[in-house]
Amino acid sequence: MNILLIGDIVGKPGRRALKNILPGLQKKYKIEFTVANAENAAGGKGISKEVFAEIIGAGVDVMTMGNHVWDNREIFNFIDDEARIIRPANYPGECPGQGYHIYTAGFNKKIAVINISGRVFLDPLDCPFQVTQEIIGQIKNKADIIIIDLHAEATSEKLAFAYYFDGSVNAVLGTHTHIQTADERILSGGTAYITDLGMTGPVDSILGMDKDLVIKRFVTQRPVRFEVAKGPAQLQGVVLSFDDNTNRVTEIERICLYTE
Numbered sequence: 001m002n003i004l005l006i007g008d009i010v011g012k013p014g015r016r017a018l019k020n021i022l023p024g025l026q027k028k029y030k031i032e033f034t035v036a037n038a039e040n041a042a043g044g045k046g047i048s049k050e051v052f053a054e055i056i057g058a059g060v061d062v063m064t065m066g067n068h069v070w071d072n073r074e075i076f077n078f079i080d081d082e083a084r085i086i087r088p089a090n091y092p093g094e095c096p097g098q099g100y101h102i103y104t105a106g107f108n109k110k111i112a113v114i115n116i117s118g119r120v121f122l123d124p125l126d127c128p129f130q131v132t133q134e135i136i137g138q139i140k141n142k143a144d145i146i147i148i149d150l151h152a153e154a155t156s157e158k159l160a161f162a163y164y165f166d167g168s169v170n171a172v173l174g175t176h177t178h179i180q181t182a183d184e185r186i187l188s189g190g191t192a193y194i195t196d197l198g199m200t201g202p203v204d205s206i207l208g209m210d211k212d213l214v215i216k217r218f219v220t221q222r223p224v225r226f227e228v229a230k231g232p233a234q235l236q237g238v239v240l241s242f243d244d245n246t247n248r249v250t251e252i253e254r255i256c257l258y259t260e
Helices: 011-029 049-058 073-077 128-139 155-164 211-220
Strands: 002-006 031-037 062-064 100-105 109-117 145-151 171-175 192-194 199-202 233-242 249-259
Touching: 002 011, 002 145, 011 031, 011 049, 011 199, 011 233, 011 249, 031 100, 031 145, 062 109, 100 128, 109 128, 128 145, 128 155, 145 155, 155 171, 192 233, 192 249
Parallel strands: 002 031, 031 062, 109 145, 145 171, 171 192
Antiparallel strands: 002 233, 100 109, 199 233, 233 249
């Protein structure tokens, strides 16, 4: 079984890249399940119902989110009723939506997808280690495969998290920084890992935003309204290959493809 995980979709260019590239990618790798981070999919911040439907229509099965999950308030109108979108599970107290869900794909495989947020340089949510441990305890006998989208800033936190859960989950895949890392590997306990899946969005940009505006913000140290960049776009992520008998990851392959 092959599963595709796609890095943060940014705005209209990211959605264009998804629609142009995804069908051929799924065919080439015989993908049976596709997960994409979509917290920046609508105008660079948050997600709307229309954009959600567009991404599902492009061939994505599940969308994970991150610290921009609430930036488009339209999400409050549908997140409670839509199992194909999950937000960080470690938001404290009562919170709309769900932080994980178990899906069925392939030859009746039960695939749990968990979305969790780091805390270093991000909002001080509940402990990602403790919350994830509790979730694993609830689902370990219900899921054949467990995949985690760890939405975090610090590489040290991502690595610590991956080593902590090595052998307990099938994959820990970093999102948030929009820069694809070249450290994909399978840890000694069998958990597939990459520090960041990268970004699905405009190539000639800074993290998907118009580079001139971002540079102006750094140079002047004054508020600047960022806009999603235009031009050619990319799709980045990884393909995970699983042994159908043991459900263990046998290979993790980094993907980076371009479109006009």
